Amino acid sequence: MSKQRISPFLKQCFVSATVSFTTIGHGSIVGVPAILLPQLKQPGSHIPLSDDEGSWIASVTAVTLLLGSFMAPPIMGKLGRKIAHFVVIANILVGWAVILLAKSFEAIIIGRVIHGMSFGLMLPLRSVLLGEYTSPKNRGAFLTMVSVAQAFGILLVHLIGSLLTWQKTILILIAFPLASLLMTFFIPESPSWLAARGRYDDCRKTFRWLRGDGEEEELEEMIRARCETIRAPINNCKDLVVLFKKKEFYKPIIIMIHSYLMGEFSGGALMSCYSTTVITHLAGPEVDARVWMIALDVQRNISNIMAVYVVNKVKRRTMFMATGGLCILSNIAIAVYVYAKIQGWMTYTAVWLPILLINIQFFTVAVGMVCLPYVIAGEIFPLEYRSVGGSISIISIASGYFLVTKTFPAMVDSIGLHGSYAVYAAAMSYNLFVVWWLLPETKGRTLQQIEDHFRGKVLTPEDAEVRQSLKEKVDVEKSKVDS
Numbered sequence: 001m002s003k004q005r006i007s008p009f010l011k012q013c014f015v016s017a018t019v020s021f022t023t024i025g026h027g028s029i030v031g032v033p034a035i036l037l038p039q040l041k042q043p044g045s046h047i048p049l050s051d052d053e054g055s056w057i058a059s060v061t062a063v064t065l066l067l068g069s070f071m072a073p074p075i076m077g078k079l080g081r082k083i084a085h086f087v088v089i090a091n092i093l094v095g096w097a098v099i100l101l102a103k104s105f106e107a108i109i110i111g112r113v114i115h116g117m118s119f120g121l122m123l124p125l126r127s128v129l130l131g132e133y134t135s136p137k138n139r140g141a142f143l144t145m146v147s148v149a150q151a152f153g154i155l156l157v158h159l160i161g162s163l164l165t166w167q168k169t170i171l172i173l174i175a176f177p178l179a180s181l182l183m184t185f186f187i188p189e190s191p192s193w194l195a196a197r198g199r200y201d202d203c204r205k206t207f208r209w210l211r212g213d214g215e216e217e218e219l220e221e222m223i224r225a226r227c228e229t230i231r232a233p234i235n236n237c238k239d240l241v242v243l244f245k246k247k248e249f250y251k252p253i254i255i256m257i258h259s260y261l262m263g264e265f266s267g268g269a270l271m272s273c274y275s276t277t278v279i280t281h282l283a284g285p286e287v288d289a290r291v292w293m294i295a296l297d298v299q300r301n302i303s304n305i306m307a308v309y310v311v312n313k314v315k316r317r318t319m320f321m322a323t324g325g326l327c328i329l330s331n332i333a334i335a336v337y338v339y340a341k342i343q344g345w346m347t348y349t350a351v352w353l354p355i356l357l358i359n360i361q362f363f364t365v366a367v368g369m370v371c372l373p374y375v376i377a378g379e380i381f382p383l384e385y386r387s388v389g390g391s392i393s394i395i396s397i398a399s400g401y402f403l404v405t406k407t408f409p410a411m412v413d414s415i416g417l418h419g420s421y422a423v424y425a426a427a428m429s430y431n432l433f434v435v436w437w438l439l440p441e442t443k444g445r446t447l448q449q450i451e452d453h454f455r456g457k458v459l460t461p462e463d464a465e466v467r468q469s470l471k472e473k474v475d476v477e478k479s480k481v482d483s
Helices: 008-031 033-040 051-079 081-100 105-133 136-161 166-173 175-184 191-196 200-211 216-228 237-244 247-265 268-283 289-310 316-343 352-369 371-380 383-393 395-438 447-455 461-482
Strands: none
Touching: 008 033, 008 081, 008 105, 008 136, 008 175, 008 200, 033 051, 033 136, 033 166, 051 081, 051 105, 051 383, 051 395, 081 105, 081 166, 081 175, 105 136, 105 191, 105 371, 136 166, 136 289, 136 371, 166 175, 191 200, 191 216, 200 216, 216 447, 247 268, 247 352, 247 371, 247 383, 247 395, 247 447, 268 289, 268 316, 268 352, 268 395, 289 352, 316 352, 316 371, 316 395, 352 371, 371 447, 383 395
C-alpha cells in the first residue's frame, strides 16, 4: 500500500477553500447594497432609485433566501452535494450578470432574487459539506472558516466599492465564485451521500481519499448504520407527524432554531444595518460613527480568525455558553449605561466606555454567536434528515434577521435604545437556556456517534467488540504500511 502524495488534511483544506470561496461570494452579496445604492442615487445615474426601491434591493434577498433553503433538500438528496454546490455557484454568477447588464430597477431586483435563492441553497449545504468531508478533530476549525469567509466578503466589497464603481467592484468579486466553480470539479461526492444511496464501494474509496486509512472505524460505523436504517418515504401528513416524533429529528431542529435566533439577537444582524445609529446613540453625535463602523468590521474579521483556532481547542458547549453569557452581559451593560445616561445618573461620560461595551458585544458575536451555530449545524443532524432538518431550522435565520432589522427603529422610538437591548438580552437568555438544556458535546465525536446520542442508543458490549475488531484491523493495516 503506497503512501498518498497529498495528505488527507490538505485535501480537506482544499474542500474547505472551495466552500469558503463560494461563501466570500455570498458575503459580497450581503454587503453590496452599501456601495450599490449610494452610487445609483447619485445625479445622472442610469437607474434612478427612490428610497423605497432602494430598500427593496437591500431586503429582497431575505425573502427569497427561504425559498432557496427549501429547494436545497431535494437537490442535495437526489443529485448529491457536489451538484448542489454547482447550482449555488451558477446562481451567484447569473445573478451578478443580470445586475451588471441591468437597465432598470426591476432587472436589479431579478438579480437580487437569484442571489437570495443562491444564499438560501448554500446555508444548509455549506454545513453539510464541511461536516461530511472533514475529520472530527479538525471539523470545528473548517466549519468556523465559513464565518471568516462571509465576514471577509462583506469587508472586501465595502473596501473595493469605496474606491471603484459598483460595476468594476462586481467584476472583481466574480473571481471568487469562478474559482470555486473550477475547484468543485476536483472534489469528490460526499461519502455520506454515497453510503445513503447504497454505493458502499464508492463511499469507501472517497472516504479514504479524504481521510486516509486512519479513520476506518467511523467509515464502517457509517456504512453499517445506513444498512440498518430503512427510511420510509413521507407521503402524507401522518408520515410527517411520525417523523417529528423522532428524537433524532426534532431535537437537532430545536437546538438549531434557538442557536440561530441567539445569533440574530446577539447584534450581528443589528450592527450590519444600523451600526452608525447604535454608535451615535451610545457615544454621542461628536463621534465619527463611520470610522468606528469600519473598525468594528476589521475587529470582526480578526475575531473570526481567532475563532478558527479557539473552536478547535475548546468544547462546543463551553464555548457557546461562555460567549453567549458574555454577550447577554454586554447587552445588559449597554442597556444600563444608556438608561443611566438618560436619567443623568452618570457624571463620567468618557467616550471609551460605550465603545468598549460595543466592542465586547461585537467580539462575542464574531467569536461565538455567529460562527458556532454553523459549526453545530454541520455536526448534529442525522444523515437521512440532514438536508430537511437544516432547511427547516434556517427559517429562524430569515425570521430573526427580518424581525430585528424591521423592528429596531420602531423599538428605539418607543422604548429607547436601552429598552431594545434589554429585550434582546431577555430573548438571548431564553435561547441560551434551551441550547444548554438540549445540546450535547460534539467536539471530537464522529457524526455517527452524535446521531446515536440523539437516538438514545447506548453502546452495547457487541458494539464495543465490533469497534475493537475494527481498531485491531486498522492497526494491522498501519503496521503493513510502516513496514
